[in-house]
Amino acid sequence: MTLAHYLTVASLLFLIGVFGALTRRNIIGILMSIELMFNAANINLAAFERFLHPEGVAGATLALFIMTVAAAEVVVGLALLLAIYRNTDTAYVEDYNLLKG
Amino acid sequence: MIEHIVFYSLSTVVLVAAVCVVTMRNTVHSSLFLGLSLAGVAGLFAALGADFLFAAQVMVYVSGIAVLIMFSVMLLGRASDLHLRQVNEQWMAAVLICTVSSAGLLKIARAYCGTLAPSAPTPDTRAIGRLFMGEWLLPFELASLVLTAALLGAVFFSRSEASR
Structure with missing residues (x-):
């Protein structure tokens, strides 16, 4: 197994996430795609640590911080989403046009 | 040899589940596939020898975030959603963007073709x-x-x- 294998899987996962974030209509679908992108970045960090800097643990530590921020983001994002859903009664992003006036 | 089998099966699970997450019409199904994909990423961490990251991935992502997303899907979902298209009109442009970026990203990955792991993971x-x-x-x-x-x-x- 070379580093290129892991980087290829991570970049494909990231691109699937980008595709989902660009095309999903449901806002929870967009959040799920963003989670996929976070995971692709974490795979990259772990792979770079394993193959290029096996003596340190900076890659795993940074990935842990990413996980923390992702967890906080999901919690706040879903709470905001519930609040928006209560006001607009829809979960589709093209209907979120309150700021249009 | 066993390393290859583990890597290829795990990455197949991760990528197929990720494609299902972005294409499934039923949001409950796609949130379940999200859990599967995150568990596969945890397996990739284990294959990379990152033991603490593996445990954190299972605890935070698979049993925390995936369950939370499943909860909100079920709170916000409606039966009529199943008949609606879940993908917007710009999917052709999104495919184009992903193809162009994949060319660049895979070119970067190819630069590390010969990089082997220097030692066994600790x-x-x-x-x-x-x-x-x-x-x-x-x-x-x-x-x-x-x-x-x-x-x-x-x-x-x-x-x-x-x-x-």
Whole structure:
């Protein structure tokens, strides 16, 4: 197994996430795609640590911080989403046009 | 040999489940596939020898975030959603963007074609703990502050308007 294998899987996962974030209509679908992108970045960090800097643990530590921020983001994002859903009664992003006036 | 089998089966699971997440019409199904994909990523961490990351991935992502997303899908879902298209009109442009970026990303990955792992992986939980309690103490404490703020924010935003 070379580093290129892991980087290829991570970049494909990231691109699937980008595709989902660009095309999903449901806002929870967009959040799920963003989670996929976070995971692709974490795979990259772990792979770079394993193959290029096996003596340190900076890659795993940074990935842990990413996980923390992702967890906080999901919690706040879903709470905001519930609040928006209560006001607009829809979960589709093209209907979120309150700021249009 | 066994390393190859593990890697290819895990990456197949991750990528197929990820494609299902972005293409499934039923959001409940796609959130279940999200859990599968995150579990596959945990397996990839184990294959990379990152033991603490594997445990954190299982605890935070698979049993935390995936379950939370499943809850909100079920709170927000409606039966009529199943008949609606879940993909917007710009999917052709999105495919184009992904193709163009995949060319660049795979070119970068090809630069590391010959990079093999220098040594067998060693357990790194102890080293991570030392780093968190020593050199990276400030970011570690800031992370706990961020989590507290997220908790308070979630409680604040999800209260109903009347009780605010």
